[in-house]
Amino acid sequence: MVIHPVLLIAIPLLFAFLMPLLKRAKAVTIIILLFNTLLAILMFHNVYNNGPLYEIIAFSPPIGIYLYVDNIAALLAVMINLLAFINFLSVEKVEIKFAMLYLLAVASSTGIVITGDIFNMFVFFEIAAVSSYALVAWKRDKEALEGAIKYMVLGSIASVLMLVGIAFLYSEFRSLNIYDIMNRMDEGSVLILLSFAFLLTGIGVEAEIFPLNGWVPDAYQGAAGSIASLLSFGPSKAGIYAIARLLMIFSWQQSYDLALSVGIMTLLIGELAAFRQENVKRMLAYSSIGQMGLILISLSMLDSTDYAIIAFFFLLVSHAASKGALFLLSERKGFGSNASKYAGIVSVMSLIGMPPMAGFWGKWYIIMGAMQMEAWWIIAAIVFSSVVEAAYFARYLSTTMQEEEHASIIAAYPPAIMATLTLLLGILPFIYKIATIGGVING
């Protein structure tokens, strides 16, 4: 059976623009997301059995759209679409514009993950960013607008920088194909070095790394729970995956060192900022920054240890699903129902790294990897940040567990389903095998 990865992007894009013509926005969106999820699962099945998948649209590279799907990319596509589907169930009143933007954001995030072309990546980043600005501002109150504007300002700067970086790269290699560039990459001229700096800065804004993440607390605080959740498992995860690819292209010791130091800084500053934060969404946003730092640290070890890729995978998935659930829960003051309590505890525990949740394996492999590298700084930073994280999450749970706020089924179950995902990933570590065997990021 032939799977066309492009459908993952094309169908939602198409329906996003057809949306004004359709009456039942919610039902249509749900069906599309479900379809996309199934498609992504099929694609993953295909990739897992038959190896990486290429697809060239319209023209031959480097001009046309070039898609490249390996194991991790396929899994991430599944994750993004699945979580987007679950997340969308929790939206109570769906307007047509909202559904459009939502589909655009999901499609573009998926696009970032499965594209094999750096300019396409830029385009998808743009779509993701623009739809995210609008979604953040969706509530139309002061906080939402403030967050959206900040996001927009930084996002615009980022896109300019990214474009400049791509231009430098193109002028050097006359190619936009990631794998083409990767194979021809050598020590690097000034232009290549500059292009790395520009691309890292540009993508870094989307991937929430320090100090490019000024928009994060405000945007997450302003956005509705389901939007914050979408941002945390959609564009930002796609962004960090793009950084992984970036590190694969510019695979020098220097860039890994850079990623390590930036990662440690992001981790510490994010967790410390969350430590004293009282506003739940803001706290979760800072915590996201910290987790992004941890993921970046795992990326910085890609070259030195085999554990890095597994740690990366588990951290990414655990963070996407758990933070998604927590942002959905943050709409209400307390957990109230048992389903919400379950979702809250499981998600927090996964982030902290307790078994049997997915986060446990992330913590296990990242420390195993750090110890293999004998990188004491990483260990010290992880120890410190874990304790800080535990302190503020315990505080968070102590307030939310007590509040008995009634939750409708629509609000209570989607987070519970997301939490179950992290739980399943932790209990069935077969994913471990999937992540290691065959195509890793570099294909």
Place this chain on the structure above:
Amino acid sequence: MVEMVFAVLIIAFIFTLFIKNNRVASIISLVVSLFPLAAFLDWGREFGINLISIGFENTMNINMAGITLHFSISPLAWFFGIMLFSLIPPILLYSYSFFSKNDGFYPFMILLMVSVMGILLSSDFLSFFLFWELMALGIFIMICRNGDRKAMVRYLSYSVLSGVLILAGIALLYHMNGTLLFAEIMLKADFETMVAITMLIIGFAIKAALMPLHTWVPPVYSTSDEPFVAFLSGGLSKIGYYGMLLLLFAMPGARVMEAYINSSIATYLLAIIGSLTAFFATFLAIFEDDLRKLLAYSSIAQLGYIAVGIGTGSSIAMAGALFQAFNHAFFKATLFLAAGSVAYRTGKWKISELGGVAYKMPLTFMAALFAIFALAAIPITSGFAAKWLLYEAAIERRYVFIAPIMLIAGVGAFLYSFRILYGVFLGENRYPDIKEAPKPMVAGMFLLVMPLIIFLIFPGYMLDMMDSFLSSAGLATISHSPYVIHTTLGNYNTIAVIVGMMFAMIPAFLIYVLRKQHLVDFEDNFIGGEIPSLYEHISMHAAHNFYKPLKDVVMPYLEGGATSIYSSLYKVVEKIADGARKIYDGVVQDYAIYVMLFLLIIAGWLLW
């Protein structure tokens, strides 16, 4: 068959999650809790103790996609298993009446059983750590049920710290040995191994509540449900020591290690920390007014003795440590349950608000009294045998600092023991209308006292139980018969004491029966000529601020301890955290500048 025990426990866990009725859940979990106990009793035949014979197999490997979990039984694990799993059924029996509905206690008790069983049976570090963290999670959820912020924050922070340190230690050992199997890890006397062992021991010490890592204990013990605290204090706190023993005495190469350590101060340090823990925690317990906090500090102190034993490391010390662990499990569980019964009837926790409970709840009092005798190490209770072994070990090794400290902590135990006895159970009869605790609760407490009584008469049986561990750790076994323990320094003969006591009781008994006596009212008292009944607002119960004179002298030296150091550390972290938060000042221009600065810095760094 191991699979079966695990499967039964996990099914029961899921099943009890959905049962609302407390009694049904209690009975289910009580029945289920007998499975691991039966398994452990059965495995005794591996170590020459044939209690029952069902035929539980004791090895199992779970293989899932590149990850293999190895399970098998070791003599050390067997000892701890017997201890912990015989603790659980009485506690569950007690809970039958204690709770009114099942809101998560039973499923997570079962989860804790799963994790304890996993920890004890695991023979590689991955499964050990997996179940270790599962236990931490289970404890946290139990604490969550009551939702006290301080307890949750402190416990989770400490628990995560312990988890990460243990993980780092394991990772380092793995990095050096290339294996996670206990049987293949060789401890060597080099720097990296020392670092790994230090990290692991600190991690274990957090669970074992060694000072100065104990500050999570008082809030947790004083805010959670009593049946759980009984298991936490009695059972789970020992798991930390299980980890230490495993690391220091059950690994291949551990003997090499010990030869190396003996010349250094590493384990001596552990013994000193243990003795100081016993000492300071005893003082903190003496001045505590909240019954649960008093018992919490008392737990910390009693657990300190175990660390002394492990740190001393001779066979007498090891026997003392294990014996002390066993005793503590049962007497402290009994005391927590007794405290729970008292609160169940009176609703009060403060010692100064209680009083005279013994007259209406004699059975609870008797269980508590016996537990307190064991706690205070009154001869001939098994508590004395354990402490005696530890004292002998300290003298044998000429630990001139540790021995007096431990002895004084032992005397201090009398002080807080009396505080419990007088403040809660004796004195003014303030609760004339209460009833004895419900029968299942009383039965639970008396079941917990049973082992203490057995080892009271036959401390030798306890030594039999640990013989195979001692020999597997390469230590000499201690010469003993069922009721006599011989060491190089002295003997302890329980039969001599019991016979002597019977003999000595003859005159006392004669005097007692010689003349009749009649019961008088509580009010019939001499208070310097005052008639108490006329002044009803005057309390006849002198339990408030009981040890004030001592407190005035000692307290100034105890302030500035671990708690205040941590709070100042916490303030520093808070300041840094505020600083970190100020980076996000909300001004978008600043953020844009950050972006450009970042670009400049990395571009400059890359080009340079």
Place this chain on the structure above:
Amino acid sequence: MVTVVSGLINVLIIAIYATVAMMIGILFMGIGRKIVARVHNRVGPPIYQGFIDIAKLILKKTNITHGWIYDLALLFSITGIVLTILFLPIGGVKLLSTEGDAFLVLYLLAIPALGFALGAGASGNPNSAIGVMRALVMMLSYELPFVISMVALMIYYDTTSIAEIVASQYGKWAILIPPFAISAAVADMALQGMLMEAPFDIPIAPHEIASGPMAEFGGKHLGSLMIYKAGTIVAYTTLFVDLFLGGGVVMKGGIVADVVNFIVWFILIFLVFTLSLLINTSFPRFRIEQAFKFYWKYEAVLAIIALVWVYWMVIS
């Protein structure tokens, strides 16, 4: 058959020794009152006054009780103190002391105290509770210097058994070894607290708290407490003599030696007791915190000096 007979003889000897020891204790109470009276320039009661008091009390026809916990005081106090005496070598005769050691004795001494405290608590009199509190704090105070001294002895003789310590001191009493002279001085002050003589008679201070723990005791209960008191005099002085003065052993072997040793032991405990009484008569009462500071500051430092000295001697 032979073993049974010798066993019975042993039991008989132990019983005789214990009974005689208790009698000596009661006698000492009378002697003590006489000595104190003489120091105060009074005539004082006859030296057999202790027997009269105890007989009167335990034979009283009306007795009151505050419940079964209150009665524990009676049972525990006599049982505990007699049991303790059984585990102390008296004049070189080991009794049961080979079956236990110094730690056992130290903890056995807590049985009567705890029983007494239980009874006092059950009586419901606040004065009793305060008295017990003081007694326990005193216990905590004097035990520190005492156990440090004891540990020094144990390390020096490399045993914890009192019988062994006594045997090792044959010919050279511990007090003649310089560091143990300090230890003995320290232990003697601890003894003052153990016997609740001034300046450490804080727990039973009659003028402040109506005799403290025994405020509610009368009749046979009070009588049993007096027996306990008599027993403690013998037990503590014997412990001191056993630890520092060689248990009064001056001869070995045979009945004659036992008799001589017994006499020497009697003289020694009498001297120790008299010394304690003389201190008692010359000092007023400390407050409880003063007593605590005295033991934990000055006494403890002296004891530690002795301990370090001994440790140095053992090591080198």
